[in-house]
Amino acid sequence: MNKRQLQKQKTRLHLLKIAKSEFVKKGFLNTTTSEIADAAGIAHGTLFLHFKNKDALIVEILDKELEEINQAIQQMIAEAVDLEQLLLQYLNLLQKEEELFAVLARELPFYNEELRRKILFRDSIIRSHFHRAIELGIKEKKYRDVDVTSAVMFLFGTINYYLSLKSIFIKEGSVIEKFKPSIIKTLKDLLFPV
Amino acid sequence: MNKRQLQKQKTRLHLLKIAKSEFVKKGFLNTTTSEIADAAGIAHGTLFLHFKNKDALIVEILDKELEEINQAIQQMIAEAVDLEQLLLQYLNLLQKEEELFAVLARELPFYNEELRRKILFRDSIIRSHFHRAIELGIKEKKYRDVDVTSAVMFLFGTINYYLSLKSIFIKEGSVIEKFKPSIIKTLKDLLFPV
DNA sequence: CTTTTAAGTGAGTATTCAGTCACCGAGTTT
DNA sequence: AAACTCGGTGACTGAATACTCACTTAAAAG
Incomplete structure (x- = not known):
């Protein structure tokens, strides 16, 4: 070169x-x-x-970021089995790039089809990891039997909500840090061990 | 005149x-x-x-809509005490103007301070109704003891998430209608009677 | 050293919109 | 019926802002 x-x-x-x-x-x-x-x-x-254009910029930035998080999650899944631990690590991962993910949570509905599909696809992969982890826990009688899909959506919905309203609720500091305990607590309340 | x-x-x-x-x-x-x-x-x-300007238009439309929903909720609270019933009625209320609320959920972070404050203020009033209803249920030993604040945020976060992604998930029909059962089920799972 | 190549420049283009204003004419007052 | 009032009009303005292109300049090739 x-x-x-x-x-x-x-x-x-x-x-x-x-x-x-x-x-x-x-x-x-x-x-x-x-x-x-x-x-x-x-x-x-x-x-x-x-x-090529403005879109290509964000596509490249996000592709890198989302791929990284996906890799990390996959590794976690392979290593850890404890759901609470997994959630905590996932939240930590998000927190590292919280500002960027907050932008995403806010602006996603305004992006074009292609970009949105790309992001939601990565997102759905991560969601499916959690889905399987909960399902497995229930099958192994570690947790009580709940509707897994809605539990996962509940979880991700809340995280997304906090992120999208980050700039409104708090200007400085991390929303994830602030709400981490209550998110984990509620998941535990929902799935408490039998 | x-x-x-x-x-x-x-x-x-x-x-x-x-x-x-x-x-x-x-x-x-x-x-x-x-x-x-x-x-x-x-x-x-x-x-x-x-x-006066474009903003004034949406302010007037939303003021009317949000005031209406607030009135209705207050009346419900006065009449019904059952939490599941309250949630169901609230979801029905949202469903009636689902398209408008979906726009709101998507665009809120992009509105100016004043408009955002107005909407979030109304929103917080409705949230507080649910908060009190759950708290009361726990005090009266109707439900088991959970973190009320995060339960409410969990609930509203999910609803907001479904609404904001309405245009992505489903183009036709009601998201609320579709996810109503799972939202109610998860709340019941979380708060199940003691 | 001369010619060729391609990265970089930034004024300019095209488009989109919220909001304005000089004018018009229907309705009201005297 | 003349004078006046005021709601309505739509061409126009100005501010953004993504993207282009004729030209410059520095590096590479011959």
Whole structure:
């Protein structure tokens, strides 16, 4: 790889980093391509040499992030069997990139079909991990018998709700951190051991 | 009231009705003032004689709707004591204006401070009704002792989640209708009678 | 050293919209 | 019936903002 190609790759990574931080700060929809270019210290037009359009930017950022979380969850599943532990680790994982996931929770309904499908697909994989974990616990008589699907939706619905309203409820600090105990407590209340 | 004033009032009400149907169809953010004027059969400028700006339109529509639901809930509380019954009636109430509430659930984070505060205030009143109903049930030993706050948030979080993703999950028909049984079942699972 | 290649530039284009204003004409008052 | 009032009109304005393209410049090739 020559000097030119190296520089281009470097600029590309720099752009991704800057774009992510801008999106986290103001959301994807409220960040203009000019702002990203300015923040990255490049010309506006240059952005479009690296990425086909604005959508391609968020797609790449999210693809990386969601793949990472999926990998981590899969590994957890392989290692841990305790549901509470799994939930706790998942919440910790979300918390690490909480700002970004909050943007996602808020803006998802406004994205185009393709992007939405991509995100919801990853999301559904993670949901299915929890589904299986609960189901297994019930089969092994570790927990009492409840409607697994609605329990999982209840769980993810709440997390999504807290995230989407993050900017309204609390401006500073982590919502996940704040509501973690009550989310875990309620799941335990719901599934308490027999 | 003379002929002119009568006409104006009539146009105003007509505008509110048309605006609501447009908002329900396409969402508040994706409906232009021109579209509303066109649909109502008036000139674009006329809209701004009746309403200070676009925000004022949705504020008035929602104020009416949310006040109605609040009144209804208060009456229910006064009459019924059974929590399941209350939840069922609340869901039916939401279902009646499901399209509008789905728009709300999706777009809320993008509204301005004032509008958001207004909506969340009404929302919190309704939440507090449920909070008190559960708390009372626990005190009277009707239900087992759980964390009331997180149970209520769990409940409202899920409803909000289903509503906000309505357009993604199902295009036709009612999400509330579809998920009503599982929402009620999960609440019962959580609070089952002692 | 000269020519070719391609990354980078930023003023410009196209489009979308909320909101305005000078004018019109129907309805009201004198 | 003349003068006045005020609701209605819609072309226009200005502000965003995603994306383009003719041109510059620095690196690579010959």
